[in-house]
Amino acid sequence: MNAPSPKVLLIEDEKLIRRFVRVAVEEEGCQVSEAETMAQGLIDAGLRKPDLLILDLGLPDGNGIDLIRDLRGWSDVPVLILSARSQENDKIDALDAGADDYLTKPFSVGELRARVRALLRRRSRSGEAATPVVEFGTVTVDLSQRRISRAGEAVHLTPIEYRLLATLLGHPGKVLTQRNLLREIWGPSYVESSHYLRVYVGHLRQKLEDDPTQPKHFLTETGVGYRFQP
């Protein structure tokens, strides 16, 4: 690997959690810098220009959601959120504000490393020219020609199903909140009509998943949204 090792900024107030997260992330070949507070984190994010931000939502000195909004004004660095389960709403707000993924405490080092790897891979790929053909499982999607085939056979999608598929494919691995998907596909007046989204995700699974009841690619993040896993 000749490329410089990616820089990761970790914003977390708990010393012991910082310690093992640092060890785990360094194991992925990254340089880790730490910040204990929201204020310090925002300054470091500007100075060091990290390739990945790991942010604890339960910081004592402020709201992580504000930090993400602020950050998204001038950077599209991937953000991984660490949250406790009692912070459901904060988590959704953070994802709505532009965070990419989340981990619920307690999490294992294995999960953490997998998420970090996925986010960094996406980051490095975003520089390359986007390829119009996406493949997952036995499905091939040609976005330039709007052609979808599964195990060699053409699959017909309705316009909304296609828009939903294209949106999900556009953010592989990223958690897309219900709100974001509804706004993107149905428009702002539909953000509360989550049943539309659920019904159409069901259609996509029926048409593209081997076992629609136990999907492998169009994953549900319960209470949050959906994630496309290539």
Added chain:
Amino acid sequence: MTDEGNPIPRSEERFKPWQRVLLTAVACSATTLLATPLLGYLDLANIVMLFLLTVLLIAVSLGRGAAVLAAVLSVLLFDIFFVPPRFSLAVSNIQYLVTFAVMLATALIVGQLAAVLKKKAQEAQVREQRTQALYQAARQLAGALTLEQVIEIARQFIRFQLNADAEILLPDGSELPAGKATHTFRVEPHLAKMAQDGGQLVRDSQSAGSGYASLYLPLRASMRIRGVLAVAPPPDSIDLPAENLALLEALASLIAIAVERLHYVDVAHTTQLDMVSERLRSSILSALSHDLRTPLTALVGLADSLFLIKPSLPPAALDTAQAMHEQAARLAGLVGNLLDMARLNAGNVTLRREWQPLEEVIGASIKLLGSALAAHPVRVALPTDLPLLEFDAVLLERVFCNLLENAAKYAPAGSAVEIGASQLGDHVEIRVCDHGQGFPAGNLNALFEMFARAQTESGKPGTGLGLAICRAIVEAHGGMIGAENRPEGGACVFFTLPKGVPPIVEEESA
């Protein structure tokens, strides 16, 4: 005429009937005496005018009865003292009979008109005075801060305006209080209940004056009937006339509005208190959750990070690290269960209900459990026509996770776990069944109690909170949960969710 207890005394009431007869007689005699010396100067026709004037004055001052008497007396006196031959009833000229008739008729009509006008004027005055009183009562009721004040204002109004006693009965929950002994009359509870339930005025004419209330007016407010106004008229009057009834009904609606306003003030106050305590409770739970989870997170992660140490630790140390990870993760699960139970038991669980397909949350639960279900294939068989259901996905995921985890814990490795659903009337029943030994015989409902364990002495880990959490969640959704053993062996837990009316998702014109 005398049965209206209004506060303005009328002339009819100022004099007793015999006094009025006497006054009329005196007035007519005085007119006769006054007119006699004028007989030489005046025409008889003008003397008639004097008598008519007398009748008019008597009608105005003494009322209709006196006017009739005065008319008859005037005709007689005129005949005896003025019409020739004088001092006899005989009449020399037959023409005077016409004079008498016209005089009598005129006197009667004038008397009647005057009396009616007087009465109308008096009534108008009374009405005006009552309207004023009603305005004042409305103003006072609008400012009342407690129910006691409302009751006092109403009773004073009725006492002053109708000289009657009254009581306001407010239902305690849905029951009207039994008759109170503190006041001067008693309330017939079943009549009050009739008024409360029927929303109509109930009138009891038999018991008037016997120490019981005889009128029961429902206090009808915009949302519902807030209580009953019971009125006991004074013992000497048999019944209340219609105009007083209208007054009472107006008062009843004013009271109803005041009571309803106080009720909502109360509701708003309670809600605010509830919100404050709810916020406090949830912030305590959040803080507790954060404080308990942070060290557990560190413990799990630090145990894991031992695997990353280079050079690698000896296998025995790594085994210990793995065990530490597992125990810490178990502890985290336990803390999670306890906190969930605390949250659910604290009441007022806020459900984030959304319409969604059941299969999605089942798939998510299976995915979440991951390796814990590795030895137990899950077979999901849902009817294709299953409608969308309205539930909180995060909580229902807990239900499925707990049930699947139980099945994996108690059923032998390799045996399948089955999830099915069926529509039963206005509910959907969902079943999670395994192929294990089933629940031990005995009271299956006790399984859903907190800290209940199917096999108390078994070495299986668990707190007995899983099923209790399931029950709390299902019941919060308006469903019920139960357990049974299948005849072919294996345990089944079933629960219901109400169907409701799912929203329509329009089909696309593809």
